[in-house]
Amino acid sequence: MNNTDLTFLKKFASLIAGFVVLSLVLITVAFSVHGRHKGDTRTPEQLAAVQARIAPVSGVYAGASGQMAQAAAEAAAAAAAQAQVAYGGTLDGSVIYGNLCKTCHDTGAGGAPTMTRAAWSDRIAKGTDTLVQHAIDGFQGNTGIMPPRGGNPSLSDDQVRASVEWMLENIN
Numbered sequence: 086m087n088n089t090d091l092t093f094l095k096k097f098a099s100l101i102a103g104f105v106v107l108s109l110v111l112i113t114v115a116f117s118v119h120g121r122h123k124g125d126t127r128t129p130e131q132l133a134a135v136q137a138r139i140a141p142v143s144g145v146y147a148g149a150s151g152q153m154a155q156a157a158a159e160a161a162a163a164a165a166a167q168a169q170v171a172y173g174g175t176l177d178g179s180v181i182y183g184n185l186c187k188t189c190h191d192t193g194a195g196g197a198p199t200m201t202r203a204a205w206s207d208r209i210a211k212g213t214d215t216l217v218q219h220a221i222d223g224f225q226g227n228t229g230i231m232p233p234r235g236g237n238p239s240l241s242d243d244q245v246r247a248s249v250e251w252m253l254e255n256i257n
């Protein structure tokens with residue numbers, strides 16, 4: 086071997102060695118970055134919000150199969166509305182009342198009983214469970230129509246119960 090070849094081999098070998106060291110460093114860095122990554126830390130509510138933001142605005146349906154697809158999409162949308170969490174899932178009756186029920190029950194709109202003892206004494210006699218059930222299913226009495234879940238299908242049974250109980254405790 087002449088001198089030039091030897092010099093080349095030495096340089097080339099150290100270059101290869103340098104690359105090996107560099108790969109080891111990169112592998113170590115990758116492992117440590119991966120170890121520190123906490124995965125998806127978003128809450129189910131945040132994920133649902135993202136899905137809602139990126140959902141298509143509308144769909145295109147044609148023909149008989151299109152009609153079925155459209156009906157299926159509407160059913161899915163209704164189910165999604167029900168699966169959504171109203172008012173952050175709060176069980177604070179005052180919050181739900183303040184956001185929803187009060188529009189009718191503060192003003193008496195549509196024949197809703199206002200928060201007075203006179204308007205409620207006959208209703209209280211039905212028992213809390215019946216009142217809660219009426220608030221969940223909706224109720225048509227002598228004065229008007231109470232819409233199911235106050236008109237918000239996302240309210241859970243527990244949330245409706247919490248609002249009814251809050252109402253009963255706060256009647257003047």
Ligand code: HEC
Nearest residue numbers: 186189196197208216219220226227228229230231235248
């Ligand atoms: C769109 C107006 C409206 C909204 C919103 C509304 N209500 Fe009512 N609610 C009514 C009306 C009207 C009645 C009276 C129905 C009747 O007895 O004729 C009623 C009656 C009730 C009753 C008495 C049922 C009975 O058996 O006598 C309860 C309990 C009740 N509402 C709870 C709620 C709760 C809880 C909310 C909020 C989650 C709410 N309502 C939101 C209109 C409303």
